[in-house]
Amino acid sequence: MKNGRVAVVGVGLHPFGRFPDKAVEDLGREAALEALRDAGLSYKDVEAGFLGRVTQLGIGVGQRVFGELGLTGIPVTNVELACASSSRAVMHAADLIRSGAVEVAMVIGVEKMERGMLQPGGERSYQALLGLTILPGAYAMMARRHMHLYGTKPEHFAKVSVKSHKNAVHNPYAQYRTELTLEEVLNSRMIADPITLYQCCPTSDGASAVVLASERRARQLSNQPVYLTAWAGGTPIFDPDEPGLSEGPTALLARKVYQAASISPQDVGVCQVHDAFSPGEIFTIEELGFVKPGEGGPFVWEGGTEITGRLPVNTDGGLLSRGHPMGATGGAMITEIVRQLRGQAGPRQVADPKVGLVQNAGIGGVNVLAFQV
């Protein structure tokens, strides 16, 4: 894969939170300018653009956001894959570079959210007709199944949130930077048993940007390139004989990515997973092969996913406390992995990671991406 290597050369974020006075164009522009500065590139170096967004569904959102950076005439494609939109957009940008069509591409992810907006949609939403109208319900059912099968405890799930909030204190871009105790998490309002309020990601505004380049171009830049060495996406397949314990085909995709990148789970030094609700971290570290099925709860409980643990997970606070502006989330996960692999994560820096993994899940799709220095 020597000629085909794709590098991430710049990453940037607009802080996550609530920004009622800013337009998505502002959020996207600020993240993009940070990523371009990080890369040491100017916008005219970018040959193709992708925008990930979910609720900003007017026509041509990407055209307006990229238009804030200049009118260079590059193609801009708007991509939607629910909460996994911008990581999927990064995959397509990487495909484009690997195909040889361009040397530099940029992905911007943006979102300004409103409360209560996420309902399963469509003219044939069997799930909604059957009463499964919100996502915490789906996560809670999977959590209950995990508890039944493996003896996982509500405290295990709550610990995920305690750990992630602790990490977010050290992330200036995070929406919530306040530590929570286990009692505070467990005693917050019940949303869908066993998931309490502080185990749910917030409603967020924010933006992320990722600049990708060919290996040749990356070597001309001053920053240490971080290589995107393998990526795979897929759609959940519901097996009626064994109801899934996560949102999707993470285990299958992870095996593909490990093989393509010639790595094993033991090589991964830092990981970002889709913790829209706290059980997500436990399901996902099992599916990614870091621990055996059923061992996720105790592993988290014993600190295995803390920054100082065997497998640091969601070092930036994750969706739970960094925030989850849907279209921006994948790019934010990648931003954190890149900063960790470069050793730029400051007080939340993991000790010398060489391989980073991103798992980003949305309604209808999951992406797994491996990064290496």
Next chain:
Amino acid sequence: MKNGRVAVVGVGLHPFGRFPDKAVEDLGREAALEALRDAGLSYKDVEAGFLGRVTQLGIGVGQRVFGELGLTGIPVTNVELACASSSRAVMHAADLIRSGAVEVAMVIGVEKMERGMLQPGGERSYQALLGLTILPGAYAMMARRHMHLYGTKPEHFAKVSVKSHKNAVHNPYAQYRTELTLEEVLNSRMIADPITLYQCCPTSDGASAVVLASERRARQLSNQPVYLTAWAGGTPIFDPDEPGLSEGPTALLARKVYQAASISPQDVGVCQVHDAFSPGEIFTIEELGFVKPGEGGPFVWEGGTEITGRLPVNTDGGLLSRGHPMGATGGAMITEIVRQLRGQAGPRQVADPKVGLVQNAGIGGVNVLAFQV
């Protein structure tokens, strides 16, 4: 580009028109099944999916449409580029194949439209604030400019619609299959001078599907492959010194495509262009280099773009009479080019074309694609 050749191996449509009793899932499934039959493939052969749509903006439309075909777990990405969504999706599918990641990919384009839905959007729509709220107005201003610069006449624009309606009579998938006289077109209700009602594309429902494959895979199939030999996309750049006479950077993209495919405009035997309003055909054949600037009107008037003319354009009726379900349009253009290049266009067949060109324009983006047998 020998290893990198990408083939279109299957095309399919759901008829364009008004289908209030069908869901987008029905429209998309029917088009997809026709394309798979055409390719001699089954859905389990498809390794990646893309969905182009504009107004069907709920989360995961592509997941629902592809879900109608089976649950194979392939990644499905939703793409939006206004009226050029599905041709852009075809480009990304082709990039994916050229990168070596997959051998077979499918693009489905769908749309169910409502009247009066197209308004320039966004929190900063300067155009809307200035009163340019609908697209016929923009086309009319460009048409007026063309008349002023070159002496183009309203009859020239009207002739485009007469020709396209004549072609659509022979297209069983077309929304309008009735011939119109020049007088009927000119005397229909004025929408934005010089554009009358019968020079505007209709509000449409419909779907298209395109199956793409690597050259290696294409050679194993029984159908004659049609190669997608070059493709380029871009974003309009408004030059205040010379207001554009089309929706975008068509001329620049065409030059890129001709060079990449080692062809010239003289090689093109059949062409599909974005005639959302009748002046579009005249602007575009000039920008694509088939005639000099200002010669488009007389060329159309003298029959140059008829099926028997020097450069047959919109042989299936174009947006004006085949219809324009936005997300499906690019795939429909490609479908017609593929059928023409294979000699399968029946009573609207052009005499032995070897090269076909598609120009698909949307708010915020233009795509030009070259096809060859």
